[in-house]
């Protein structure tokens with residue numbers, strides 16, 4: 538039998554709009570020996586989902602503009618870390634595309650804690666600033682936690698402030714960290730298209746950072762999954778992953794999760810991003826083998842990365858609306 542490919546365009550309700558999934562079903566000679574067609578995982582296409590999310594954000598920006606409100610994001614970039622510069626450029630560009638006014642303040646690596654605190658205070662008090670983002674990591678000598686804690690929680694579009702993490706932990710999320718919120722959006726879109734839900738499922742999250750793993754585990758708990766959080770001291774990682782219906786890999790270790798570990802039919806989201814010596818990108822999951830067992834899998838690149846930036850735009854608009862008591866239809 539010849540390889541078959543099908544593109545599926547599905548309508549999702551609410552804010553999910555149109556979704557393009559690439560489904561690939563291929564029969565290989567090896568499969569024919571087994572007398573069965575092998576179905577590869579549905580690709581969780583972060584690029585397509587992020588484009589749809591940004592389109593909705595743009596509409597909401599326009600709704601606010603009609604009420605005389607211009608959504609504003611202030612970004613601080615301290616030092617000359619090349620990766621941070623690329624990330625900030627991407628965020629500023631995304632703002633332009635959806636109509637958010639962005640201010641980028643570049644500061645030298647010699648910036649003191651007091652100088653950065655003063656800048657955050659200035660933005661906290663500025664009514665034109667709806668969202669404040671201090672690009673991490675910060676240079677040595679500046680205490681990251683103190684800066685995060687200084688940001689007005691109502692403008693904390695990164696969702697790292699303890700107040701916002703606390704709200705998430707208490708099941709009343711307001712501004713949620715962009716990467717895990719983007720992952721949840723992916724799961725929601727997939728669920729609406731395929732009749733799937735995290736509720737009642739066993740989920741495993743690899744990583745417990747406040748930027749990804751920890752909020753991710755809280756979001757899945759709030760969505761009624763039974764969640765196991767794994768970290769560098771977790772024994773038998775393969776065994777934990779093998780039990781999971783949902784795997785979120787955010788350990789920051791290239792191709793840590795082997796395809797053979799994955800429970801057939803699991804939904805797998807790969808948050809990790811790593812550049813190999815040959816310049817190619819890979820994630821925390823061994824993609825080539827995982828796609829033979831998972832029901833759905835996010836690629837790297839083109840998976841979680843675009844969702845993170847789109848979710849930042851979402852958070853900016855939500856922060857602007859929440860501060861003024863506005864809700865979107």
Ligand code: NAP
Pocket residue numbers: 716743744745746748749750767768769770771774787788789790793808809810811841842843845
């Ligand atoms: P991080 O702060 O370094 O945290 C990594 C977490 O993984 C830690 O909790 C660590 O455990 C755990 N870990 C490390 N090795 C492990 C292992 N062998 N088994 C199980 N757990 C292990 O990293 P992060 O900021 O959360 O980011 C994680 C990955 O996601 C990175 O590759 C990062 O580049 C990527 N990322 C991507 C995006 C995106 O938009 N695509 C956004 C953010 C992050 P301990 O707590 O015990 O140290």
